[in-house]
Amino acid sequence: MSQQSRISGGLIDRSQTHSFTFDGRRYEGHAGDTLASALVANNVRLVGRSFKYHRPRGIFTAGSEEPNALVELRSGARREPNTRATAAELFEGLEAASQNWCGSLRHDLLAVNDLFSPFLSAGFYYKTFMWPKAFWERLYEPIIRAAAGLGRLSGLPDPDSYDHGYLHCDILVIGAGPAGLAAAMQAGRSGARVIVADEDFRMGGRLNAETREVDGMAGAAWADSAVAELAAMDNVRLFPRTTVFGVYDHGIYGALERRTDHLRDGEDGPRQVLWQIQAKRAILAAGAIERPIAFPGNDRPGVMLAASVRTYVNRYAAAPGKRIAVFTNNDDGWRTAIDLSAKGIGIAAIVDTRDTEPLTDIPGAAIVMGGRVTATRGRHGLRSITLAGGRTIETDCLAISGGWNPNVHLTCHHRGRPEWRDDIAAFVPGPELPAGMTVTGAANGTLTLGAALADGHNRTSSTLMGLGFRSGGAQPPRGDDEAASVSAFWHVSPGKGRAWLDLQNDVTVKDLKLAHQEGFRSVEHMKRYTTLGMATDQGKTANVPALAIMAECTGRTIAETGTTIFRPPYTPVPIAAFAGRSRGAHMRPVRLTPSHAWAEEQGAAFVETGLWLRAQWYPRDGETHWRQSVDREVVQTRNSVGICDVATLGKIDIQGRDAAQFLNRVYANGFAKLAVGRARYGLMLREDGIVMDDGTAAHLSENHYLMTTTTANALAVFRHLEFCRQCLWPNLDVHLISVTDQWAQYAVAGPNARKLLSKLVDQDFDISNEAFPFMACGEITVCGGTRARLFRISFSGELAYEIAVPARYGDAMIRALMAAGEEFDAVPYGLEALNVMRIEKGHVTGAELEGRTTARDVGMGRMVSADKDCIGKTLSQRPVLVAEDRPVLMGFIPVDRSQTLDAGAHFLSSGVAAVTENDEGWMSSVCHSPILGHAIGLGFIKRGRERVGETVRAADPLRGKETLVEIVSPHFLDPEGERLRG
Amino acid sequence: MGFSAFRIIKEGLTGNRGWTPHWRDPEPKAQYDIVIVGGGGHGLSTAYYLAREFGITNVAVLEKGWLASGNVARNTTIVRSNYMLPGNEPFYEFSLKLWEGLEQDFNYNAMMSQRGIVNLYHSDGQRDAFARRGNAMHLAGAGAVLLDRDGIRQLCPFLNFDNSRFPIHGGLWQPRGGTARHDAVAWGYARGADRRGVDIIQNCEVTGFRIENGRCIAVETTRGPIRAKKVGVCVAGSSGRVMAMAGMRLPIESQVLQAFVTEGLKPIIPGVVTFGVGHFYISQSDKGGLVFGGDLDGYNTYAQRGNLQLVNDVIEAGMTMMPMIGRARVLRSWGGLVDMSMDGSPFIDRTHIDGLYFNGGWCYGGFKATPASGFCYAHLLAKDEPHSVARAYRLDRYRTGALIDEEATGPNPNLH
Amino acid sequence: MIINHPLLGPRDAAEFTYLGDACLIERPDPEAENAIEVFHDYVYLRDNPAGEHRELWFHEHGDRSWLVVTRNTLTHEISKVELARDVALSRGRGI
Structure with missing residues (x-):
């Protein structure tokens, strides 16, 4: 039967049915569902396995704080591990698979870990796997690595595209629940430029999940109308499906918009946009997250947060159970029973830790004040709970509420530390907020509806005034304040059972106590030793109860215990989103010289030099090895003339x-x-x-x-x-x-350089050796009046010029040079030939001027x-x-002239050991000199100038080579410079 | 009692009641032979080796916050000895050898995992520079392998060989490189030092040095003055602030290095891989998270957080190098304060004040140095002469010109 | 970060290249007797304050002005931005 747990009402669109698969089985849900709510509607309870003990786990929450219900979404290269089913919007054809098991989800072989749990307590791995030493890498670690981790990456390049965007606004409203919407309305009416971002696909926050009223309307309907009103304002931009994940300096907020994650593959990319929002002010209305109470056996599928149970029933019309029990320490937990009862769902019991009068009567429910849940039963799904005193109650869903934690995360990104408030038993934002940020509503500890609406409205009014906007006389939206009394209660003493705190990483109350027993007493030590709060949910539900237990252990207050540090991102952000389009071939721009198209026509081989692409050599027909091309270019340049693009x-x-x-x-x-x-x-x-x-x-x-x-x-x-x-x-x-970019420039080098240039340089200009000697320069014209600059400089050691023309004539100039050079068999030469000729001359480049x-x-x-x-x-x-003994630049030639040389070899004197103390220098540049007919090198060696003629070893143990080389002058060719003055 | 599998079984069968604190929580004494300022990785390893190698146990380690709360608490855990310059390479190789026996030595599993580190190169010039470095490693006994493109393809088939702005030409591979569980390293040293009698004193901030006649005789702390024959400062990230209390200006700027970890994933990256254009390095922890980082934000800061632009820059290189990580999600990012020195290399030296010693300037690379830094600092503190592999790390080297500039970028701390 | 350029208004820090402490403006006298010593201090030693820091930023992807930015290294709050040339002139950096 399909959707057997679907009930009436809710905010789903029953006119659109989506079919989807989970672990290969086909199910149906509706538009407006999340994957989690569709699974609840189909009565799927077991959805995953925990990290360490591989315990069976079910859906625990209805939001991005979910620790348990992580799935691999989609398939092939789009497989996306560790996706929270509770935040994944359902679409037609969605594929999801459970993760972190060996065998099957129901029969996970690694669940054997659970049997050994007494030996696998917090930090056990620091105490063992050390003997024998070699076994760590060969045996222990491979087993641990294979067992660890959660979902699997596909191993294939991410096929989707991602964008970066930049936005500016006066007011950024983070969160579109009651306080956020009230704030946005007030800001929007003032004319300020407003951005409203909410992580959900449906704005409204808890209003969509509750049966409360605002301005006399159903909460969700009011939220819809508020969103519609905002959407109609030109000065307001709404970003649903957008998580503000980080607060950076000077009012910069990072936000991730999920644009196509709710669609089938590849529709209407980009998949996601990473927005950098520059906001003059930010109103943080991020709400609050419910926290659990720890008790023995609290990790079974069917144990859920109480407000999340309400969310599934009220918003998604999906009943997480048929007979539901509530375990609470506060008034809010009772609302789950009230709402569910009104929907006709059976309430088995309300167990309230407080020894007070019941808030109300729920027909058919056992009401236990001052009660404790001490045990649970049900292997793959909850069947019953046992209370202190031994009473057992049959139930298939236990809704737990330990109170609410304001979402202070973003308030702490600039060193701010939250403060403890006893009256709501929770941390609220401290006084040191990021500059320009105002916190409102539940995020600020204002946990009731009417107060949150008013708070959002009023704080925005003051913020607007600060910016010089008039907010007008509008009244805040009206809502009642619900009963919200809470009495701190963190855990039921586990006795022999295990009470989980961090459900994903399998950290129990006992682990915390053990950590304390072993001296890990600061919160950071506790976190690091037990791994509590380090899972994919960053401890959003686990951290505060754990702090309370640490406080209990140390005898300090929770305020004194403090929190660990909240760091970006608020919820995890895909790596690809940060890269945007600057990846792969587009990581950096490409710079091309003006002659690039011409060089491509010549079939040049190109090489990246910084951002530039430069011609490395110009192969000719019949040349099968780059050396042939380079040797030819060098010889032809030295014998006649060569042309090289030096525009870079x-x-x-x-x-x-x-x-x-x-x-x-x-x-x-x-x-x-x-x-x-x-x-x-x-x-x-x-x-x-x-x-x-x-x-x-x-x-x-x-x-x-x-x-x-x-x-x-x-x-x-x-x-x-x-x-x-x-x-x-x-x-x-x-x-x-x-x-640099304004001029194209070419070296024209070789004995025929002058003759070649004379054909192009306009007659008014005399470039004879007498009129334009070595190191002359001048502004000239070429080819009948084109402005140019001529420099008689030489890197090759030949009679050489560099001629520069405005970049737009660069292409024409190279073609003119080559045409003029035809009669001399002029060759274009690339970077390699350039390098060979400069080494022959002993000219230095970056290999020698290397910064030291x-x-x-x-x-x-x-x-x-x-x-x-x-x-x-x-x-x-x-x-x-x-x-005196610094390594200095010298030339090197192999004693056996048939041998090659390698840059990066180190010099050692003969007969000494190849150790650092005997290191005398290194080879920096090498080439084969086609003119000399053997390999030559430049390098640095201690006292080199005194050692000309000495033979040393060029040791290259890295490549298993050692070559005897003779120390020579670094000027291999024409040391007197006769050629270049010719 | 020591840690072992046997002990774990015994404790497991008896309710884990027999485990005791890994270190004591002593009150500071009025006087010690040696006071180490800074209870981070280097401070703790210094104390450990003072006791273990030099028999000096009347030692206190003073930590401002919680033990090992500095950079050893937040780094990318890479261990390697692939340096080029003679002032550095023997030191880092000495450190790597200490790493290789560390766990048995201090009886704590720090999960040192030698799955190798490969530095990619993308041009002939880069290859030649790596060859020079690889040979320097061989001369120092560190070992290295120069791989061509096919060699890299075999080692890391998941890299982007086909569609990169900067194609991979090859890489320099140090098979002995790897990672270690950073917190456990500090805890192991702390426990080892504590068991040998060293007092590790947390929540004890040094607020001043008592210097009389050119000699440091005590430190002032938030828990009262503590006299010492020798004081060894070891507070990388905060070196400038602490040494200013002794009236010293340092050749150091405090900057921030961001690092990132993803959600846990099944094993997909074997060792450490670094990209050769821009800066990006990545490894996968035993828990499954991809751990990666890149360049510094590049400005002076003590704020322990970075900016978004740098995150994008780092990840652009990462997505270019291995686009298969695109759908992994960044779980957490953090910024650690680093002591950027003027040539990118550290200091282990006496100061001009008698009895006051300085260890700092570790830039972004202090973690791998933890064992050797502690060993050599202990050597200096115990014998008043530098250990042979650390003798280049002098404070006066910028006066003499004996620079150790691996990155060759000159006195620009943000470029190292 | 956003740097409020005195000529161009607020600009993203990504447009700039950072150099370091603005004391680098104060190049010492090469004729000084202990020139190596004073140049050593000038090139290498830093106050490295935790708090207000005057520092040099170059508008590399902009108008190529060098700026002296006064920024708090604990909070990153920028309290002042000046053209480095004006600062240099006011400090008597002559010809």
């Missing part, structure tokens, strides 16, 4: 009367006297004396320079220069702007001018940085 270099335009002075201070070498039309290599230090970057600065015209930086450091250098300009020398007349080396280390010590100050000069003189 950082370019900084520097202007002003003090530009020369500025350069002179930021570079280690002198720049004060660089003539117009000349460029110079520049070495830049950090203030700690370590090399920061290198590049060139070209003096384009009076008071106008262009600096280049390495690709990798472009941003950092620019930031550093702005720091120097604004913070250190604010009086210098100098202005900086990054022009000094100018002296890389052989440029003399560039640090003695005649002037510069950034980093003073500290570069510290004793260890100028010590």
Whole structure:
């Protein structure tokens, strides 16, 4: 029979029937159900297994605080472990499966753990599994790991999409229960920009679950009309299915909106949106969560929180039992009996821990004042309870109420600590709230309806005034205040039984007492030793009773005992939602140079360098190995001419009367006297004396320079220069702007470089060696009037130029260069060939200027001018940085020229042990030199300059290699620089 | 009585009535040979090794709050010795060797689990830097394996090999790396020290140092003055605040490192994996939670919480590296205060005040150092000379230029 | 966090890059006799206060201003934001 526990009434839509499966069995429910309420309607009681003892468990709550009813939702790559059935909205075709069992849910082999529970008490694992030592990783731990964990990830990439969004408002109302709706109405009427967020798919909070009235209407109907009124206001935005999960600095709230979780797979993505809400003020109306009473056997399916039982009956029209008993320490528990009785559900008993007069009479129910439940029966579902004194009562559902805990979670995200209030036996928000936050209603300890409505209204009025809005003369919505007296009662002494506190992690009252016995007496120790409150529900129902028991053990008050720290998120948030669309190929943007399309046409292999994609080499037909391409590019460049895209270099335009002075201070070498039309290599230090970057600065015209930086450091250098300009020398007349993206730039290198360029450079400009010598620069035109800049600089060691044109001509320029180069067999060369040629020349890059080396280390010590100050000069003189035995840059060649070299090898003298103490340095860059015909390397070795000709070991134990290498000058090719001056 | 399976069975059969506190709760004495300020992982291990290795037991550990309430209470539990520089690598390898015998040594199961750590690389340059590091590890006896893309695919088939902005080229793998149960490490040291006579005094905040004629002779505390022949400060995260009471300015900034744990899941990630672009590292605890983190928030703070932007940044890298974790839910995030030093490396040293010693500057990596930090600090306190593997951790190294800058980012604490 | 830029109004901290203590404005005199010592203190030592902290932020994804932000390191509350250039000028950082 379908939906045998479905009763009349409720807020479900019976016109829409959804079929769904749980553990493969097909059931039906209705629109407006949660998975949990549909399971209740179908009388499914056993829904899961606990973490440690694999005890059978049923639905315990009707909200996101659920500790027991966790399921794997959906299938395939969309499988979603640990989903709370109580918060999962039902949809047609929903698939859910129970989790954490071995065998089947009903017959879980791991339930054997429960038999051994006397030996598995809190923290038992800290005391054993240590012998024999090797057994931990081979035996004990694999068993523990396999048994631990709850649901299973699919192991497949998450196929859904997620968005990030940013919102601004005057007032953010968190929670749309009675206080929240009253607040939102008042805020909305004032004209303020209002956002209302509620985790439920139906706004109204407890009004949807109770039989109370507001303004003379049924509570749920009033909530509907309030929501409709808010929806009609242009200044109000409503976010149902949205959890505000964290409070960040300066009024920023993180919120997760679940947009398609209530739909079938993949409909109308994105699945979820992570909103960053910037709110001037926030009204926290997050309500309260009911807490249980611990008693022996309190974990059986059928034991539920009393208000949740009401929720299932009143909102979802699903009866969690046929004969229900209530166990309470407060007036609110009685309302469960009253409401259910009115619906015709049998009430077996009301057991009230208080020794007072019964609140009312319930026909047919045994009323036991001053009573205690001391035991329960029913393996997979509750059958009876036993009271103190031995009386047994048949019941299939026990509704328990230990009072209500205001939802203080978000009030504590900025160090605030909640305060204990004896009159409601609960923690309420303390005085230190996040700036701009006001707490109202049950979240603030105002637990009755009429007072909460008024409180929401009134606190919002004052908040609006603070923001300068007029709230008008509207009266707060009216509701009666119900009886809400509570008398703290935490647990029935377990005797020989076990009374659970944390249902998911299987932490019992005895575990807490044992932790105390073993000296774990602060709440944090208690939590960590027993794992209480560390499950997926973060102890939302378990923590306060546990604190009370800790207080009992230590003889302190609950207020003195204090709470553990509440940290974001309020309820768990999927990892993918935080990433949004910035994942996979879209993790970061891609920067492309102006010649990218052309390089693609050439079939270039590209490589990521920072955000840039750069051509690595340009393979030609018949080349089967990258080395063939690279060797060809190098040889052809050195023999004739090659062209390389260097647009990724950082370019900084520097202007002003003090530009020369500025350069002179930021570079280690002198720049004060660089003539117009000349460029110079520049070495830049950090203030700690370590090399920061290198590049060139070209003096384009009076008071106008262009600096280049390495690709990798472009941003950092620019930031550093702005720091120097604004913070250190604010009086210098100098202005900086990054022009990296504004200019395309190509190196044209090789003996035929000049001939090639002469074909493109307009005739007005003389680029002969005499008119435009090495290190000349100038503004020219090319191809009949296109503005360009020409620099006679060389990284390859060849006669070379770099030519820059505005980025929009970059594509045309590379094509023009290649066309002009055809007669010389000009080749494009990529990063690898560039690297080979610079190693042959002994030029350094990031592998050598690696953030720990000094100018002296890389052989440029003399560039640090003695005649002037510069950034980093003073500290570069510290004793260890100028010590004689520092590793310095040298060249290395294999003694056996047929051998290859590997970067990352460490240098050892012959005959010494391969240990740290004997480490003399490392190889930083290597390549095969097609010109020299063997491998060459650059590296750092102690006292290297004195050791030219010495043979040392390049040890590479990581790759099982050791190569004898000779120490040589780092300048392998043309050390005198004749080629580049040619 | 010691902990063992036998004892668990015996206690289980007799109602677990025989278990006693893991450590005493003594009143502070008026005087000790050595007072350790800070009852975190490093302070407790220092006390343990003072007693165990150097026979000095007239020792008090003073803790402001509850025992082990600092960074040992909230970290990502990773243990490894994959450093590059000679000032660091022998120290961390010494630490890893101590980890490997720790549980039997202090008779407490800290669940040290050597399931390996792999650092991914995404470019040839990164590979070369890892090769240099891997070889440094070999020279220090730490062992390492350089894996190419296929090697990584075998080890971690669940990573994103096909659709990443920064493709995985390979990784540096230290099979001996792993994780440990962080609280239990501190508790094991506490119990081991306590059983050897050390007084562990909780809820005792140091409010000042009594310094006479250039010598520290006592600490002032919320529970009265306590005299000591030597005082060892060990309060990473709060080093600046505590040493200011001795009139010292430090080369340290306090910053926040956020970390995250998901709901419990069945085992899916074998060891520790780190991404090489941006910063992201992840492992799975024995309880099933995915534990992960990334960069610092990057500004000075004592607030023990971070901001949302950084959470997004960290997780973007995580979802790029292994998109299968997308549907796991973040259960809890937290922010721990870290002592960011100016070169990213720590200090274990005397100060210019006689009798006052300093241990701090552990940045985001103090957990793995817990055994060696305590051992070497105990060595320094007991013998007044540095242990050989910790001799580079001097307070004056920025004066001399003997920097230990693994990240090579210079004196910018937030970039280390 | 939100930084109220003196020229541009409130901006998300994500637009900025952090450097550190604003004492970095006070670059010492390289001619000083004990220059290494004073540069050591300048580059490496920090007050690192738990409370009000004056610190440098760079509007990297904005107008490239360096700002001096006065922020409480216990609460993250920002009480003042100034252009670093103005601060430097007022501190007599000359040419």
